[in-house]
Amino acid sequence: MERHFMDSQTKGVSTGTTILAVTFNGGVIIGSDSRASIGGYYVSSKTINKLIQVHDRIFCCIAGSLADAQAVTKAAKFQISFHSIQMESPPLVKAAASVLKELCYNNKEELQAGFITAGWDRKKGPQVYTVALGGMLLSQPFTIGGSGSTYIYGYADAKYKPDMSKEECLQFATNALALAMGRDNVSGGVAHLVVITEEGVEHIVIPGDKLPKFHDE
Amino acid sequence: MLEESSEPGWLSEEVKTGTTIIAIEFDGGVVLGSDSRVSAGETVVNRVMNKLSLLHDKIYCALSGSAADAQTIAEMVNYQLDVHSIEVGEDPQVRSAATLVKNISYKYKEELSAHLIVAGWDKRAGGQVYVTLNGLLSRQPFAVGGSGSSYVYGFVDAEYRKAMSKEDCQQFVVNTLSLAMGRDGSSGGVAYLVTIDEKGAEEKCILGNELPTFYDQ
Numbered sequence: 001m002e003r004h005f006m007d008s009q010t011k012g013v014s015t016g017t018t019i020l021a022v023t024f025n026g027g028v029i030i031g032s033d034s035r036a037s038i039g040g041y042y043v044s045s046k047t048i049n050k051l052i053q054v055h056d057r058i059f060c061c062i063a064g065s066l067a068d069a070q071a072v073t074k075a076a077k078f079q080i081s082f083h084s085i086q087m088e089s090p091p092l093v094k095a096a097a098s099v100l101k102e103l104c105y106n107n108k109e110e111l112q113a114g115f116i117t118a119g120w121d122r123k124k125g126p127q128v129y130t131v132a133l134g135g136m137l138l139s140q141p142f143t144i145g146g147s148g149s150t151y152i153y154g155y156a157d158a159k160y161k162p163d164m165s166k167e168e169c170l171q172f173a174t175n176a177l178a179l180a181m182g183r184d185n186v187s188g189g190v191a192h193l194v195v196i197t198e199e200g201v202e203h204i205v206i207p208g209d210k211l212p213k214f215h216d217e
Numbered sequence: 218m219l220e221e222s223s224e225p226g227w228l229s230e231e232v233k234t235g236t237t238i239i240a241i242e243f244d245g246g247v248v249l250g251s252d253s254r255v256s257a258g259e260t261v262v263n264r265v266m267n268k269l270s271l272l273h274d275k276i277y278c279a280l281s282g283s284a285a286d287a288q289t290i291a292e293m294v295n296y297q298l299d300v301h302s303i304e305v306g307e308d309p310q311v312r313s314a315a316t317l318v319k320n321i322s323y324k325y326k327e328e329l330s331a332h333l334i335v336a337g338w339d340k341r342a343g344g345q346v347y348v349t350l351n352g353l354l355s356r357q358p359f360a361v362g363g364s365g366s367s368y369v370y371g372f373v374d375a376e377y378r379k380a381m382s383k384e385d386c387q388q389f390v391v392n393t394l395s396l397a398m399g400r401d402g403s404s405g406g407v408a409y410l411v412t413i414d415e416k417g418a419e420e421k422c423i424l425g426n427e428l429p430t431f432y433d434q
Binding site for chain 2: 150151152153154155156157158159160161162175176179180182183214215
């Protein structure tokens with residue numbers, strides 16, 4: 001019991017969460033659940049949006065302390081739009097991820113948040129970057145994060161294929177989120193998915209009762 | 218945060234079978250599977266341990282948690298089952314074996330830290346799988362346990378179907394073990410499988426390089 005009290009006093013509101021980003025043929029899908037909790041046993045918001053748009057074709061999603069994540073993404077959003085005005089062209093996804101990485105690395109003692117950045121740019125097409133807690137930046141074809149991601153490592157490893165179509169990728173991301181939300185008590189609510197392609201950005205929300213069900217439900 | 222430790226882990230750390238174990242029922246029997254890694258802190262002290270322990274001819278248990286605790290429970294129950302089966306004059310029921318394990322786990326729950334999954338075949342109820350975590354007794358169509366199980370909850374939730382054949386179950390177990398061993402630092406080595414049906418128990422060992430590989434391997 002003592003441990004729980006310490007959690008809520010020291011950690012504050014945290015997005016115990018499930019986030020993921022997956023590239024497919026022609027774009028990238030970034031997704032998350034919508035629950036924010038305090039200490040792991042009180043849901044402080046059922047419908048929080050963890051997918052933050054930092055530029056026209058670049059989104060990032062947050063895991064960890066909600067306050068830290070919001071502060072960092074606000075600073076990053078400003079820096080990225082300033083950078084894109086200076087460059088007179090849309091920013092590269094890598095540039096956006098680097099901005100987040102710099103903020104995380106330089107403030108690693110105080111911050112407790114990790115990010116996934118995903119988007120599309122003209123140079124390299126669809127990309128996914130993860131910025132881990134200490135400020136490591138890594139590019140991957142797909143990535144999962146947050147407390148709920150532990151439960152879907154096996155599923156993601158087994159089911160991911162490179163060069164999926166948009167529908168296959170949507171199914172993969174929805175299933176992964178549904179499975180994680182089913183096992184992690186600090187992930188839940190609705191599933192938010194954003195599909196980013198050269199043409200534009202499409203936001204899909206899947207309410208809890210429309211999520212895929214598995215054998216024991 | 219930097220600590221100098223000149224003493225190797227295995228001198229001071231407790232020996233754990235940080236592990237992945239799984240058991241699944243099919244019509245006519247059960248399949249049990251486990252990895253083979255035993256760790257003491259960061260050191261692997263045994264890379265080929267068989268964690269599927271015999272409790273009776275057609276009843277096995279899968280060990281996880283503290284290696285010493287788990288082995289001791291299995292040996293005690295093996296002895297108690299032998300006595301019991303002589304007293305009743307026939308093969309013991311799987312439920313009896315599971316109850317004996319549960320009794321020890323519950324009575325000594327403060328001192329012990331081991332989780333055994335009990336599975337087998339008897340003529341009353343066919344193939345059965347029981348979980349005995351922390352002293353509860355519950356029959357389930359399939360069960361996963363050990364540190365590696367967290368990573369494959371999503372996979373088993375998605376892939377399990379009712380009424381799988383014996384071969385499907387064996388493939389399911391091998392796939393699950395392979396995925397968990399790929400992500401969990403405390404699971405690895407070879408995969409041990411035991412298939413139990415009316416005719417008896419068949420043990421099998423699958424070497425590391427014969428395990429199924431997935432996308433990034």
